[in-house]
Amino acid sequence: MKYPNNQNSDLWDLYVLSAAVLCVNPRLVGGIVVKSFASDVRQTWLDIINEFLPSSSHIVKVPTNISDERLIGGLDLVATINSGNPVVQEGILSQANGGYLLLPMAERNTPLTIASICSALDSNQVVVEREGISKINQTEFSVIALDESDLNESLSPALTDRLSMHINLHELSTHDICPAYIEKSDVVSARTLLPKIKFEDNDREKISAIALSLGVHSIRACIYTQHVARIIAALHDHTEIDTSDLSLAIQLVISPRATMLPSNMQEEDEDEQEQPSDENEENMDDDSNDGDQSHEQNISPDDEIILEAAQAAIPSDLLNNLKSNKKISSINSGKSGTLQKSKHRGRAIGTRNGVPRGGEKLNILATLRASVPWQNIRKQAQYSALNNSVKIHSEDLRIQRFKHKTESVTIFVVDASGSSALHRLAEVKGAVELVLSECYVRRDQVALVAFRGTQAEILLPPTRSLVRAKRSLASLPGGGATPLAAGITSAAVLATQEMSRGIEPTIVLLTDGRANITLSGEQNRELAFEDALKCSRQIRAQNIKTLVVDTSPRPHENAQKLAKEMHAQYVPLPYADALALSNVIQHSTHKNTQAA
Amino acid sequence: MSPPFPFTAIVGQDEMKLALMVSAVDHLVGGVLVFGDRGTGKSTAIRALASLLPKVKMVKDCQFNCDPEELPLTLCEMCSSTSKKESVKSSLQTIPVVDLPLGATEDRVLGALDIEIALTKGEKVFEPGLLAKANRGFLYIDEVNLLEDHIVDSLLDVAASGENVVEREGLSVRHPARFVLIGSGNPEEGELRPQLLDRFGLSVEVKTPNDIKTRTQIIRLRDEYESDKEAFVKKWKRKDGAVRRKITKAKELLPSVKVKDSVLEKAATLCSQLGTDGLRGELTLISSARAHAALEGEKNVSDKHLLKMARSALRHRLRRDPLDESSSTSRVDRALQELF
Incomplete structure (x- = not known):
């Protein structure tokens, strides 16, 4: 096995591999979750991504405070008024087509932002139904989610489920960084090799069995594992997927998602530590236990090796939780930083001046009314092809205000x-x-x-x-x-x-x-x-x-x-x-x- | 746009597939809510259903998909003002499945003043929204539990009355909006408001399959689809076609399907035992059992149809002990066992 021990330079190699996988074919793997605070290690890792990227791809950054109109797209009101024709502002999701979406502090994104990203990932399109615009944009991108969460927050599970690889840079320091063992030429040749690599049913069974014994129930994770395994094989210039490719893929995709240890290992640990606690036993998922015992016999020696490697790759903090049989505290739904005062709900209480942003509602009648007194002056002052049209300037815009109950x-x-x-x-x-x-x-x-x-x-x-x-x-x-x-x-x-x-x-x-x-x-x-x-x-x-x-x-x-x-x-x-x-x-x- | 994953290629999840087909056969069943784990093919199934729907007659160029055969009262203003039926041109069109994305704004959902025309010509013209597009079809909301409250508010009233009344920006418009609501979501991410929950005729819980064989099969099919979508869809075309014909036939058969008094009685007993609020439970149970019978090509609703639909039709209607959500399926099961 290549990475049986948790030596950090080996771990770094694994993470370099993940960067290469992401760059070979972003569409197949959904994206990556990078658990890390802002650090040199993370910067080095991002630099590797930049190096491996094909020249046609680009990275679009999504700030946490992004508004719906910038994310999905909408009407550019000021430009619309200036030109007299509706001007559509493309959203970031559409702009990311063919490239990467980088989410810094991904855990702070609002559930709506996350849901929009997820739906674009699923359907490869952005449906814009906003402010009089009805439009479907095709878009294909992959997501790099930088997860800087601490104990009280966590990344939305809906998003993490859709991103194949999860890596944890917390465990590494700058000393562990060594030159990347994969070069850009490997990535380029892997792209051409990839379509030739086929996946066998036998390997699919292995993936399913190992995923189940580690308590990973998401089917998406299994689907991603096979794609990642194929890409890894291509990167290593193999024409068929061998055990080490499969094992590495499982370490990148399945291990970080583990919710339990295979029952045999758990027993050993309990014997060692002599602290089987009764009250926690009921927390265990019954279904997964049943499922487990039934396929234990199916695991061949070959799979054992993969399974061991997979276990070794479980991040240490997660492993400690699993070993102490502690249920991983169910995580929040990424609500952080959401729930500003609603701008479009409640009782209408008049209007105010300004250009509507972030879901605010334009009061058209008040806007027209504000522009009426100036029409004669504006028509004289301004050349326009549309002589019958109402001349509205951005200072006429009126925003509807609402009063609502606080949550x-x-x-x-x-x-x-x-x-x-x-x-x-x-x-x-x-x-x-x-x-x-x-x-x-x-x-x-x-x-x-x-x-x-x-x-x-x-x-x-x-x-x-x-x-x-x-x-x-x-x-x-x-x-x-x-x-x-x-x-x-x-x-x-x-x-x-x-x-x-x-x-x-x-x-x-x-x-x-x-x-x-x-x-x-x-x-x-x-x-x-x-x-x-x-x-x-x-x-x-x-x-x-x-x-x-x-x-x-x-x-x-x-x-x-x-x-x-x-x-x-x-x-x-x-x-x-x-x-x-x-x-x-x-x-x-x-x-x-x-x-x- | 790439072709959707074929409906018949979805492994397992029989309850969800049946519920979707039933709602396609009879609109009166009133929508399906699919709640469950991530990555179980919820949205896949719903998008797949869209390609299986039969075509229906619609008034040509009508913004609201009006039915030329219907009474003028239920038509939009333009169609009802056309006096003679013969003068209406109709065309066969696919039943619409309209996506309501989470980021949608109220004006696009309900319809609003056409800003372009208002700004350039100064005229008041109504621009129909998604509810108009979805008339006589399906309205699909993914992550329905994350939908913003002000959008839910506007949906609720329209879903109940089948009519969209727009009174805003100096406009006063009403148009028919009878649609089947399809929602999907994950309960871990937030509850659905009870009022909205009640709008769904059927509710289905989906779980990730846990045996290796099924999982392996799912992974294989998904891989096949992704490597060559066109070829994969072509391969499943015949099976999908069979389902489409089944739905079309069931729609024709539906008016002649009879429900015996004994079956009605059983449905009523079941509902009273479970203590469901109001009569909507019984009504949905009967109409869904009837649609199920029609799908099977049978002219009489029997106990087995009732049994099969009871869980989907009733599990979200039990007297709400909001903390007892997980066991509502087993409560229905227990009542079923006692009765049959």
Whole structure:
């Protein structure tokens, strides 16, 4: 095997290979996800792409703040007015035809941007239905998505599914870079060789089996693997795909998508580490397990080698998660940076001057009205072939303004520690579920933060998806110490983030107030509560609407103190059931919204 | 434009394929929602269906695809003002499948003032939107759960009334817009609004197949298609043709398909057991079972047709416990087992 060990220079070679694959035939492979912060390594990698590119191709950059009209295309209003004829402005998706779309900070793109890119990738066309323009542009491009996400964000799964190769440059430093082992001439000759390389059913079966045993269910990944394998064979000047080509393709496409380890390997690890945890077992996907056992016998020694290489190529952070049997926290849907105030919804409240941009609506009547007084002067002053036409200048343009309700998000901060869990974690779960369904009707978003042991975790970033909310709630384990301060802090951070997006947060803190872990993670009851009070002041300073629900069996002064410090509403909840709790929360959030 | 992947070459996903065919046979079934995993061929199937639809008569040069045989009341202003049927010229045209892209603006969806004419001539002329184009055909929305709320608002009313009323920019226009709504999406990316969910007659859940044989076959067919699209489509032309004829025949047969009282009763019992809201559940169940029977070439709707369509017709209509989404299929299954 060529890359059985994770030596970094070998890894670099693999990534150089991925760049070459992308440049041989961009259309077949969809694109690539590059996980990396801005770094020299990434720049070197991008330079390689630039070198390998055919001269006819070009790279079009998509800034994260791109507006729909620039992305998809639309009417160029100013040019239209100046010329008197509709002038169509081509969107970036159409401009990228035959080249590459580069998405820096791809995780920050809006879901709409991502959906438009995905649909163009799928159908090879851009459908423009905007501002009086109805048009279909053919476009074929491939995507280079630079993923700079950290823990709280991630790239939209809809996009990553459509991009074949995923590479992770985090693991490399500048020392690992060595001269590219593939040269531009290899890429050029691979293009001519590619059509001659055929794929066998036998190899397809291997791909399916290995994908399934690593828990990769997407069919797209399997389809891409065969294309990538063919291109790799062409690059290596093979006329047939051999095992090493196939193995490399699997390492680039399947391994980064792994959601589980093959069952035999998992068992070994559990024996070694002696920490099989029962409560996590139920998290495992039942279907995939069943499927797994049935084809285990089918894997031949040859495939074993490929499978081993595939496992070796699983990125280390992902591997650690898989080994500890921890479910990879279900990722957000790329909502970051979206949801500005709607520009085209709500009650109309008059107009303002300006050229409409980014989905703003032109009020035609007001625009015409504004231009009327100037018609005589303009007709005299200006030569025009169209003498009957209305002369409109860009200063006449009027934009429709709308008033609309702000969106809101309810952040549940759940104390899942031992002391709380004993009493009423189940009740809290029930109440949160009820409130969730209420939020669903109101189209509010919900988020879930849980704290136990030594830290707080955002189990569910703000979402409207009930499927995900339900799933993350059901898998919320209880027990352990109470890091109250950490819980409050992460809720405050989340709330601030949401406020910066123009969404109004409400925090619902469900705790018994018995903190015993300090912010720094030490066990000290008194200090821990001090810390919690300090963090509470943060919330007050930010002026975030908060509700403290005391979940201890009898109303406890700790929780009251907390509430006071936060300027929050305090609700003691002795022996209440889920329904009562839900009523209180609903009542108070509703009241708060009205007051605002 | 490259030819779409053939409908019959899609491996598995029988429920989705049947639901799409049923909605093609009877427009009154009211649309299909396909929800499920990524990469399961949702959009592929829907785009493939477009090429299988039979041709229908339309008034020539009518912007709204009016039916020359219909009563003047349901026609657009221009067609209904033409007094005699004989004077209307008609032509055979393919049933339209209109894409509603996510980035569409409201004016293109509903129709709006023609800006070009307004600016150059100062005249008020209505420029029909996508809803006009989709009249008597299909309106397809990919990633329907990501559609912007203000577009959903305008769709809902039109889908319910079958008529698009435009009152904006000094225009006052109404035209027929009866279309079958087809939506697809991934529930992980966001919920569908209940009001919109209700507009879909059938809903289908698709899953990625998990056995090696099926997966291998899918990969092989996809590769064959991509390496030579024209040849691949040609190879499947006969099978696709058979499906097209099946749909055409079923459409002819549909008016003569009978539903016995006993079957009606069963449908009603099923719905009351499941506690579906209103009567739409029963109606959709019956009309889809009838279309299914027509597809099979049978003149009587029997239990097996009911059984086959029950899941698609009812799973999204159960009294909404929004957190219990995943198990709604099994709830329908349980009720079916009790009844049959």
